[in-house]
Amino acid sequence: MTESKLCWLDIRGADEESAPAILEEAVHQRIDAVVAAETGLLAALPPTVRRVLVHDAGEPVDDFAGADLVVVAGSADDRAKLAAAHPATDFGRYVEIVDAETLETACEAARTERWSLLDFRDPTKIPLEIVLAAAAGREGTVLTRAADVEEARIIFGVLELGSDGVLMPARAVGDATALRLAAGAVTGEVDLVELTVTATAHIGMGERACVDTCSYLGKDEGILVGSHSKGMVLCVSETHPLPYMPTRPFRVNAGAIHSYTVADRGSTRYLSELVAGSKVLAVDTRGRTRVVNVGRIKIETRPLISVDAVAPNGQAVNLILQDDWHVRVLGPGGAVLNSTELAPGDKVLGHLPTADRHVGYPIDEFCREQ
Structure with missing residues (x-):
């Protein structure tokens, strides 16, 4: 084989x-x-x-x-x-x-x-x-x-x-x-890096998107999400037990609707653009990937929290999530971290795409995101 x-x-x-x-x-x-x-x-x-x-x-x-x-x-x-x-x-x-x-x-x-x-x-x-x-x-x-x-x-x-x-x-x-x-589109790997949280802030209300896939996602698997196309955090699926609600192993509570995620063929999509039938890249803590189909996107108004982090090369990364304890990201070794408990010095897993983007596709040109 x-x-x-x-x-x-x-x-x-x-x-x-x-x-x-x-x-x-x-x-x-x-x-x-x-x-x-x-x-x-x-x-x-x-x-x-x-x-x-x-x-x-x-x-x-x-x-x-x-x-x-x-x-x-x-x-x-x-x-x-x-x-x-x-x-x-x-x-x-x-x-x-x-x-x-x-x-x-x-x-x-x-x-x-x-x-x-x-x-x-x-x-x-x-x-x-x-x-x-x-x-x-x-x-x-x-x-x-x-x-x-x-x-x-x-x-x-x-x-x-x-x-x-x-x-x-x-x-x-x-x-x-x-x-x-x-x-x-079937499989591959992405390079994951350890990001160090530098600050968090409760920023008020906004729309966030839950990405409901057509696949069971693993306990160490989620999707990459970030406010900027060159820096993303690995958001975990809802496969881990919660005290007040059943697990939903097909779902990732991904972030605010402006956020990028990685789709198939290496392109990026805004969470707000995803619809039933879209494809996103599922990633585990070892960087292994697979393309999964989106079955539904749930966009609702919720309190939001902004998480700032920095990569080993000094690159700044930002992720805006629903401000709630049950929304989680992944850290080194598959650690499951509650977004509201993140603090400066904590380590999370992320990915740093190298190319700028134009309508979601990699392109070699100057582009500044802030």
């Missing part, structure tokens, strides 16, 4: 005029492999991009020179015979899943083959879940064919771990970028 999600492009359906530009984009986006009908189109690819052919075991064998990997549509014996005849080429298996019998074949291939390319003809993802469960702990790599970017996003997340990679047809410039973004 791979540690990062693989992105493969299938250019067999691209027209001759579009193919060169699609391949150029694929290289720029660091696509992991390109599947073609013949290796001539792949000759100019750098060695960082795997050259892949799909071969039907019933077809005559051509020279596989120029291919890094040949995926065989056939049995394990068919693949073994070709591998013995062409020892310099890597081989895997292609399985089309249309019924229970071919599903079992796919499970067997995922468990035993170094490379398995699976093509599920029905829209349900239950067969893929079965294959991934049956091949848990596998040594090889399982790739699944997706019809488009939306399906790729779903495949990457099946059973949380998802398929090791996705093969998607590329028919136009932009497809490679879209696939890479879909893979990049």
